[in-house]
Amino acid sequence: MKTKSGKFLAAISMIGLLASLSAPATAVDNSADTPEIRAAIQNATTRSDHEAIAIHYEDAASQMQAKVNEQKELLEQYQNKSYLYGRRAQDLQSHTEALIRNYERTIAADIQEAALHRQMASKLDENHATSEAQSQELQASYR
Template identity: 50%
Template structure:
């Protein structure tokens, strides 16, 4: 009985797969024309990356404050203190690299904007 239901449902699924409508090509005359690719606005991209770099710099400062607090009062943290320190040092490194990379991207986009 189960095999009969299985094969019946399989045949139905195959049938449905073959009768799905094929999308016709667009009849819109605008679509037939060659589309021009808009050039990216490098100034806006540079601003975006600069803002991201500023955000990452703020996060770097926050992590530095947390690590400084840990250095002063490491006895507050007990056994988990070393995990806390390692975690925030890793975050600090990650945020510093992100800020640097975003600054590089902003500079690259400023350079591209000047070329145009």
């Protein structure tokens, strides 16, 4: 009876451990996508608005890259010194690899979003220059 309950408790604790390790891997910290930035995107009308949004996404990507570097150091530790972590070594390695993959996806999305807003800003700048040139031509024709 004692061994059955011991095995049961061990199984329950292992399920709890696996659940706690896998939960953060799916929940990527995408701090760049906040309600404030979504509102700024919806209300962006000028070149400087889009430039500010692009800078925000670039900063978020660089912060996420720092997290990737930190996780890569941890992964190296788990791989080189797996004997220190016992049975959990493989779980820790796979969890860390998943975090790195998710962070890298977030970095790629942030860089893509920044590039999109830089492109919008340059188009607004081109449109402004074109409309300003047309305005000057019209003023010159009235003189």
